[in-house]
Amino acid sequence: MESFNEKSDSPSAGGTVDVAAGSSLEVDAAPVYSNWLERLKAALQVEQQPGTFAPGRWSNADLDPTPPEQQTWTTMNFIFYWLNDAIAPGNLRLGSSLYTVGLSWQLCLVIIALGHFLMAIGLTLNGAVGSRFHIPYTIQSRASFGIYFSFVVVVIRMVVAAFWYGINTYTGAQCVHVILVALWPQFTNLHNALPASANTTTQMMVSYIIYFLFVLPFHWIHPRRLRWFFAIKSLLCLPAIFGILIWACVTTGNGVDNPVFHRGSILHGSELGWAFMSGLNAMLGNYGTLAVNINDFTRYARRERQTWVQFVIIPTSFMLMALFGLIIVGSAERIYGELQWDVLSIMNSWNNTTKGRVGAVFAAGAMVLAQMGTNLGANCVSAANDLNAMFPRYINLRRGSFLIAFIGAWALTPWNILASADALLTFMDGYVVWLAPITGVLLADFYLVHNQFYKTRDLYDPKGRYRYNRFGTNWRAVVAWTVGWMPLLAGLANSINSANKITVGTEHFYSLGYMYGMSVSFVVYTGLNYAFPANLTMASDD
Numbered sequence: 001m002e003s004f005n006e007k008s009d010s011p012s013a014g015g016t017v018d019v020a021a022g023s024s025l026e027v028d029a030a031p032v033y034s035n036w037l038e039r040l041k042a043a044l045q046v047e048q049q050p051g052t053f054a055p056g057r058w059s060n061a062d063l064d065p066t067p068p069e070q071q072t073w074t075t076m077n078f079i080f081y082w083l084n085d086a087i088a089p090g091n092l093r094l095g096s097s098l099y100t101v102g103l104s105w106q107l108c109l110v111i112i113a114l115g116h117f118l119m120a121i122g123l124t125l126n127g128a129v130g131s132r133f134h135i136p137y138t139i140q141s142r143a144s145f146g147i148y149f150s151f152v153v154v155v156i157r158m159v160v161a162a163f164w165y166g167i168n169t170y171t172g173a174q175c176v177h178v179i180l181v182a183l184w185p186q187f188t189n190l191h192n193a194l195p196a197s198a199n200t201t202t203q204m205m206v207s208y209i210i211y212f213l214f215v216l217p218f219h220w221i222h223p224r225r226l227r228w229f230f231a232i233k234s235l236l237c238l239p240a241i242f243g244i245l246i247w248a249c250v251t252t253g254n255g256v257d258n259p260v261f262h263r264g265s266i267l268h269g270s271e272l273g274w275a276f277m278s279g280l281n282a283m284l285g286n287y288g289t290l291a292v293n294i295n296d297f298t299r300y301a302r303r304e305r306q307t308w309v310q311f312v313i314i315p316t317s318f319m320l321m322a323l324f325g326l327i328i329v330g331s332a333e334r335i336y337g338e339l340q341w342d343v344l345s346i347m348n349s350w351n352n353t354t355k356g357r358v359g360a361v362f363a364a365g366a367m368v369l370a371q372m373g374t375n376l377g378a379n380c381v382s383a384a385n386d387l388n389a390m391f392p393r394y395i396n397l398r399r400g401s402f403l404i405a406f407i408g409a410w411a412l413t414p415w416n417i418l419a420s421a422d423a424l425l426t427f428m429d430g431y432v433v434w435l436a437p438i439t440g441v442l443l444a445d446f447y448l449v450h451n452q453f454y455k456t457r458d459l460y461d462p463k464g465r466y467r468y469n470r471f472g473t474n475w476r477a478v479v480a481w482t483v484g485w486m487p488l489l490a491g492l493a494n495s496i497n498s499a500n501k502i503t504v505g506t507e508h509f510y511s512l513g514y515m516y517g518m519s520v521s522f523v524v525y526t527g528l529n530y531a532f533p534a535n536l537t538m539a540s541d542d
Contacts, residue, residue: 016031046396049096060392061459062385066134067297070224073300073485075309077227079376081297084230085287087237088374089171089367090326090345094318095130095284095411096341098279103272103327104265111276113319115283122518124307126442129454130295131304137382138389139459141438144445144525145481147462150474151390153438157292158386164289165408170415172215172371173208177346178364180207182357184196199419212409215372219401223381225298233373240366244343248331248360253348259339271513278511283515285432287314291439293382343367353437379402385448414444428450430492436517437484441477443518444525468534480525484517 046060052381086089098108099232114314125268129140139155142152180187180203192201201207252258267275325343332346333339340346386398395403408414417424446452458464468474491510494502509516 007206008476014282018438023141029454034267041394042186044394047398048346057119058392058462060388060396062388062397063136063139063266063392065456066110071134071300071302073227073297074302075306075307077231077314078301078307078309080127080227080231080234080316082313083234083238083268085290085372085377086321087234087241087370089175089371090168090374091318091321091330092343093341094283095322096327097282099260099315100341101139101275101279102265102267103275103279104263105260107265108278108326109319110323111279112283114313115280115290116318117311117315118280119284119287120310122439122443123287123295123314124310125296125447126306126439127294127298127310128304128452129442129446130298131301131307132452133413133454134299134457135295136299136385136460137224137295137457138385140148140295140446140454142459142466143454144441145477146461146471146473147466149474152529153391154386156434156438157289158383159381160382160428160435160527161291161386162404163412164385165404165420165426166412166414168371168375168379168415169212169215169409170208170418172368172375173204173211174344174421175364175367175371176211177204177207178215178344179361179368180210181348182351182364184356196414200415204415208409211368212405215375216405217374218372219380220398223384223397224281226346226376226381227300230373230377233369237366237370237373238295238487240363240370241321241324243359244328244363252331252334255454256327257326258334258335260326270436270471274508274511278409281511281514285429286318287378288435288439288514289382290378292435292442293385296382296385297377306497314486347446358388379408426496427492430495433485433488433492433513433517436514437521440484440518440521440523443478444480444522444529448526449529474534476525476534478518478530479528483524484521488517490515532536539541 095105095108099105103111129135130137135142138154141153144150146152170361188204190203192203194200194202194205216294218229263273275344301307318536327341327348328343329341332349336346336349340349344364344367347360347367351362377405378400381397383404384397387395387400388397443473446454455465458466461467462472466474490500490502490506491513494500494507495510
């Protein structure tokens with residue numbers, strides 16, 4: 001990788017003032033602004049630190065390649081990063097999401113492990129760009145999609161991140177609600193001053209505000225320093241998970257003597273096969289978003305091989321979380337006489353006794369931390385990087401994190417989405433149809449088209465080799481990406497509204513959406529580049 005220690009091309013702030021004939025004196029010239037708008041823009045502008053690759057609107061210190069002194073992530077940091085993502089209330093429900101379809105618990109675990117292992121392969125291979133060139137996804141995407149069209153795929157990733165940030169914030173508020181009820185049982189009697197049209201209650205909004213205010217200061221932590229938070233969160237939350245698991249095992253005798261482990265698959269033949277493939281596709285899409293932007297984190301790695309641990313830690317951690325979830329909910333069914341897939345509902349059931357309330361506070365408190373860590377790692381950092389790439393003069397990673405917090409948690413009003421927008425939730429679940437072909441293009445471009453080499457400085461140059469044409473667009477990437485998602489739209493529309501009549505074949509095809517999107521875009525992009533090579537980008541990189 002070439003050096004990036006050149007001086008910035010931005011003009012100096014200093015000036016020269018004549019104080020006498022034939023002499024001069026350097027002084028700091030105070031900038032002169034003609035109106036209030038210019039003064040506001042100057043105040044908001046992110047300071048350009050020395051060494052930036054491109055001045056002005058194309059880069060800032062957070063967007064530049066990570067300098068050696070900031071490449072501080074080790075193998076252990078990546079282990080804790082994925083433990084941080086895996087330990088969350090939603091991942092305890094991974095097994096149940098497949099079990100309710102009619103699969104046995106054994107098949108559920110096989111699907112979860114296999115799906116996350118396959119996803120880990122693509123994710124780790126793509127992450128090599130970050131660990132080798134130390135650039136984020138937003139810069140990487142310029143090499144394949146072109147310097148201008150890359151903003152399209154950046155926005156696509158940002159939208160889904162902001163959406164899920166809001167949804168996960170509401171889940172965190174539900175954890176706070178459990179704590180408030182346990183500490184103050186009369187909280188459930190709090191008068192609801194909100195109308196039915198608000199789609200939430202006063203209780204939940206109080207919990208929501210408390211959770212948001214608790215989480216907000218953590219957005220100040222720079223992403224490269226979040227490694228410490230991820231480690232602390234994992235070490236604090238694991239005992240809580242094991243505590244809930246021990247409760248389940250002790251209360252029922254051994255934990256495995258529950259209805260979940262006594263029922264086999266109720267599907268057979270081709271129906272079982274397609275349920276298996278559909279579940280596998282869902283697991284691939286579970287963290288398919290991070291397969292796109294994993295370089296937002298691998299850019300901080302000291303060495304490329306330190307990211308290889310993801311091959312093991314990703315499938316192992318998610319499979320274990322799913323297994324723990326199946327044991328917990330199955331035991332709860334024996335104890336309470338009804339199936340409760342949500343661990344938060346189980347914690348609410350503990351509030352009948354003083355000892356149970358203490359346990360609820362401890363477990364729900366850990367879930368607050370768990371949900372916050374997952375939301376920061378999986379959604380906030382990626383969206384902040386996207387905003388940073390689109391407005392580098394005004395937004396750095398810290399500002400982007402705070403903006404996403406307010407956009408996702410308040411502007412998108414997740415309580416309205418969860419209460420009355422089932423179609424939107426289904427659409428966002430299927431949003432991965434646009435992300436999978438992006439991953440395919442990124443992988444093909446790096447490993448086959450550019451032979452694992454990028455000229456880093458040109459990724460920051462709007463007139464460099466990655467401009468492709470006067471529109472700043474690589475049509476080969478656009479075609480490959482479109483071929484990867486367009487055939488899946490009929491299946492996505494049917495999943496949103498079953499009144500849309502489609503054939504069984506189309507429905508099954510949609511069940512293979514992630515695998516189709518990534519593989520087809522990979523093949524098409526590679527073929528187009530060899531058939532119609534882009535001379536500027538295929539030239540020798542000397």
